[in-house]
Amino acid sequence: LDTTVVIIGAGPAGLSLANFLQRGGVGCVVLEMRDRAYVEGRQRAGVIDHRAGEIFAEFGLGDQVTGSGPVETLLEIRTDGVPRLLDVPALAGGRPSRLVPQQLLVQRLIGSYLDGGGDLRFEARDVTPHDLDGDRPHVTYRDADGTTHELTCSYVAGCDGFHGVSRASIPAEELTTYSFDHGIGWYTVLADSPPPRYPLMAVSRHGFAAQFARGPQASRFYLQYQPGDDPRQWPDEHTWSRLRLRLGDDALPEGPITGREVVEMRSFVAEPMAWGRLFLAGDAAHILTPMGAKGMNLAITDAYLLARAITASALHGDDAGLAAYSAACLRRTWDYQEFSRWFAEMVHDAGAESDAFRRRLARARLDRLFESPYAAAAFADLMAGTAFPQA
Numbered sequence: 560l561d562t563t564v565v566i567i568g569a570g571p572a573g574l575s576l577a578n579f580l581q582r583g584g585v586g587c588v589v590l591e592m593r594d595r596a597y598v599e600g601r602q603r604a605g606v607i608d609h610r611a612g613e614i615f616a617e618f619g620l621g622d623q624v625t626g627s628g629p630v631e632t633l634l635e636i637r638t639d640g641v642p643r644l645l646d647v648p649a650l651a652g653g654r655p656s657r658l659v660p661q662q663l664l665v666q667r668l669i670g671s672y673l674d675g676g677g678d679l680r681f682e683a684r685d686v687t688p689h690d691l692d693g694d695r696p697h698v699t700y701r702d703a704d705g706t707t708h709e710l711t712c713s714y715v716a717g718c719d720g721f722h723g724v725s726r727a728s729i730p731a732e733e734l735t736t737y738s739f740d741h742g743i744g745w746y747t748v749l750a751d752s753p754p755p756r757y758p759l760m761a762v763s764r765h766g767f768a769a770q771f772a773r774g775p776q777a778s779r780f781y782l783q784y785q786p787g788d789d790p791r792q793w794p795d796e797h798t799w800s801r802l803r804l805r806l807g808d809d810a811l812p813e814g815p816i817t818g819r820e821v822v823e824m825r826s827f828v829a830e831p832m833a834w835g836r837l838f839l840a841g842d843a844a845h846i847l848t849p850m851g852a853k854g855m856n857l858a859i860t861d862a863y864l865l866a867r868a869i870t871a872s873a874l875h876g877d878d879a880g881l882a883a884y885s886a887a888c889l890r891r892t893w894d895y896q897e898f899s900r901w902f903a904e905m906v907h908d909a910g911a912e913s914d915a916f917r918r919r920l921a922r923a924r925l926d927r928l929f930e931s932p933y934a935a936a937a938f939a940d941l942m943a944g945t946a947f948p949q950a
């Protein structure tokens with residue numbers, strides 16, 4: 560065997576798994592199609608929830624990976640211009656999340672894995688898994704010079720995101736997939752504009768908007784847009800005027816816009832997350848809307864459960880964790896899909912774009928959060944990351 564585990568993809572799932580296996584004494588090789596600069600520069604998520612933070616701490620990576628990230632304090636849900644604050648960490652029983660931009664997490668995980676002697680191969684083209692339903696799977700790829708390589712292994716971890724090759728390697732009849740379009744359009748811009756005091760979501764009759772810190776002098780803004788509209792054509796002044804209106808802040812500090820993206824609010828789940836010797840983790844198996852900020856955190860918890868299961872199998876011949884892996888991950892996935900949908904309805908249905916009945920439901924849900932400590936605690940528990948279900 561060339562290695563115990565071939566990990567396809569060096570995103571949060573693949574890199575977390577590689578670090579956990581390395582620390583557990585299990586050999587692995589990571590194959591990533593992009594170059595290092597591209598992977599380390601990709602900006603997406605920004606929050607490591609408390610549960611994911613605990614996992615890094617368990618592997619002795621807490622200080623290195625999440626330690627210096629600012630601790631989450633309050634969450635502001637501005638309603639019709641009126642600030643309303645939730646102390647999410649306190650409501651979750653003193654469990655704060657940390658603000659760690661995804662690209663920083665990725666840089667740190669690459670650094671710690673390579674410092675520990677890890678084998679990470681960038682620019683791996685045409686990565687193809689073979690014999691996944693046999694005892695000796697292998698993975699072929701071409702390096703940047705065009706030379707073909709083959710790696711034999713005991714397990715293949717498919718951590719290559721939604722568009723990767725891993726899930727596509729499973730025969731269609733073995734998979735059940737669930738897709739859902741939330742019918743909500745989001746325009747997101749990254750700007751060199753000072754971040755808000757607290758993570759900020761704004762609900763008003765003008766529609767949803769949000770602003771989150773992306774470093775000491777940068778913010779990511781989100782704006783709900785009408786189906787059929789193309790916000791990438793909006794002049795910047797139009798974007799800023801909408802943000803001012805929806806955030807209820809005439810003095811919102813502007814800055815150069817450095818990135819523009821349209822986010823599809825859709826959900827996807829593939830079941831099961833394992834086939835033969837292939838185990839899917841992260842976006843390869845499921846995508847969520849950004850509401851609730853659970854995508855990256857699910858990728859990390861999948862990697863954790865998979866690392867534990869592979870370590871028990873490879874080092875102790877105990878396959879129980881591998882047999883239970885898919886069901887355990889899917890249990891969390893559906894919990895978070897439900898949370899993300901619940902959250903999306905609450906903040907998007909409250910504006911004029913929704914019909915009157917949904918609008919009233921959304922307002923009732925939002926008010927309950929600020930009026931019932933039980934509702935607030937349930938919300939905070941999901942934000943902090945729920946406990947692992949008992950086997």
Ligand code: FAD
Pocket residue numbers: 567568569570571572573590591592593598603604605606661683686718719720721722723724747820822840841842843849851852853854855856857858
């Ligand atoms: P990815 O990050 O997609 O990594 C997969 C890796 O595999 C990539 O490096 C890719 O290059 C590589 N790869 C793909 N195909 C192949 C192949 N054939 N061979 C080899 N390598 C391959 N989540 C949150 O928790 N909070 C947020 O606030 C949040 N905001 C988001 C905002 C945006 C705009 C987007 C797009 C996503 C956001 N997410 C958020 C989701 C989060 O970014 C993902 O859930 C997370 O990146 C999943 O990690 P992953 O490792 O599973 O997949």
